[in-house]
Amino acid sequence: MIITQKLKDNGIISQVRSRFEAYNFLFVELVKRDFNKKYKRTVLGIVWSLLNPLLHLLILMLVFSQFFERDMPHFLIHVFAGIKVYQYFNEATNAGMSSLMGNAGIISKIKAPKYLFLLSKNVSSFITFMLTMGIFFIFVALEGIPFSPRFFLLIYPVITLTLLNIGVGLILSALFVFFKDIQYLYAIFLRLVFFTSAIFWPVESLSPLMQQLFLLNPIFAHIHYFRLVVVHGLTPSLNVHLILVLYPIVALLLGMLIYKKYNSRFIYHM
Numbered sequence: 001m002i003i004t005q006k007l008k009d010n011g012i013i014s015q016v017r018s019r020f021e022a023y024n025f026l027f028v029e030l031v032k033r034d035f036n037k038k039y040k041r042t043v044l045g046i047v048w049s050l051l052n053p054l055l056h057l058l059i060l061m062l063v064f065s066q067f068f069e070r071d072m073p074h075f076l077i078h079v080f081a082g083i084k085v086y087q088y089f090n091e092a093t094n095a096g097m098s099s100l101m102g103n104a105g106i107i108s109k110i111k112a113p114k115y116l117f118l119l120s121k122n123v124s125s126f127i128t129f130m131l132t133m134g135i136f137f138i139f140v141a142l143e144g145i146p147f148s149p150r151f152f153l154l155i156y157p158v159i160t161l162t163l164l165n166i167g168v169g170l171i172l173s174a175l176f177v178f179f180k181d182i183q184y185l186y187a188i189f190l191r192l193v194f195f196t197s198a199i200f201w202p203v204e205s206l207s208p209l210m211q212q213l214f215l216l217n218p219i220f221a222h223i224h225y226f227r228l229v230v231v232h233g234l235t236p237s238l239n240v241h242l243i244l245v246l247y248p249i250v251a252l253l254l255g256m257l258i259y260k261k262y263n264s265r266f267i268y269h270m
Contacts, residue, residue, distance in 0.1 A: 096169020
């Protein structure tokens with residue numbers, strides 16, 4: 001209450017509210033544009049958001065289950081959880097990287113917070129991710145995994161992963177303005193993330209030390225959380241919760257620091 005009162009006295013809350021209201025229309029239009037742009041000139045349009053995970057599942061059922069741990073319980077859900085978390089990170093951060101350069105024409109003509117263009121990309125990716133999560137839970141039910149109130153814990157990794165995407169997007173979008181080569185380096189980095197996220201196999205077969213080392217990969221940490229809750233029916237430890245929130249905090253702080261330092265220089269390199 002004391003902190004809230006001080007913020008009101010300083011007018012900070014009113015300033016934030018007025019700033020948000022001033023650019024609310026622009027932000028909403030950016031989100032609509034970014035979401036619709038994905039499916040422009042496609043026959044099925046938004047249906048692809050639902051068809052895409054279904055096709056992935058078909059591939060998994062026909063191919064991967066023939067080569068990987070067929071005796072592992074709920075193997076399909078194990079892999080699908082990993083793929084969806086990785087794809088969300090991949091799509092959101094790649095879109096975020098080009099958010100400034102892709103809107104250079106708008107940024108040069110109107111005065112608006114540059115982070116709005118990044119946030120609109122993330123909201124668009126978030127909508128797609130939530131649509132596919134609906135498909136995910138349908139197959140969880142088909143796999144015979146009973147619904148549990150524990151599933152509501154998944155709100156936590158969804159929030160931390162979204163914040164991580166924003167933080168990484170801030171860093172990448174700023175670097176991309178000055179160094180175009182970052183897109184190629186990041187593609188290589190994403191391959192490393194993919195292969196160290198244990199998407200197709202269980203880390204439980206490794207030593208306890210190796211399992212802990214895998215948590216240094218923030219994407220694996222989020223995948224691990226999903227699997228603990230849905231596949232294994234467990235509540236993640238406090239250590240896992242702290243790890244998940246640590247990564248986005250670091251990324252956001254670093255991203256905001258870069259934006260604050262180079263914000264005035266972006267326009268000269270676009």
